[in-house]
Amino acid sequence: MGIHFYLPLGLVIISNLIYHNAAKSTPANANTFLCLTVTYLIAAAICGVVYFTGKGSLAKDIHMINWSSWILGISIVGIELGYLLMYRCGWEISRGSLAANVCATIMLLVIGILFYKEILSPAKFAGIACCIIGLMLINYK
Known part of the structure; x- marks a missing residue:
């Protein structure tokens, strides 16, 4: 690359x-x-x-x-x-975009698996978990 x-x-x-x-x-x-x-x-x-x-x-x-x-x-x-x-x-500029993009990324991962025959590898599954945890942490008050 x-x-x-x-x-x-x-x-x-x-x-x-x-x-x-x-x-x-x-x-x-x-x-x-x-x-x-x-x-x-x-x-x-x-x-x-x-x-x-x-x-x-x-x-x-x-x-x-x-x-x-x-x-x-x-x-x-x-x-x-x-x-x-x-x-x-x-x-906040630091949270709004991140929240929207993390949610969209998780949904796109599901769409990729369902419609584009992408594979849900253990690394992708761990990435989803990290995104969800990160989203909760960034929005924790």
Whole structure:
């Protein structure tokens, strides 16, 4: 596994750090959906510029898009709305994301086993246990 394997992980980590700090810093009295609209317009503009400066062919590439783009769009709104609302309700930046991601990770592990024929190894089972214990400890008051 070379550097190309770890670069996307680094991008996700750095983007996540920036994302959560920006979400936590969004003014509580600002209209949530206007904030998300501006967010998506900026994201769409960046994606459009990158796409159209590349070597893609819109007439050809548009046919490769399927239902998953629609579902991703819907789920992104849910994720971002959820985080904005979590932070506005008082979740700490250090606990909110962790709680959401640990729960999602455990559920994805189950989905991987049930639908993608992934194997539940003893190490994965121990990882689930550690996640649950960690989640309880991080939220213990």
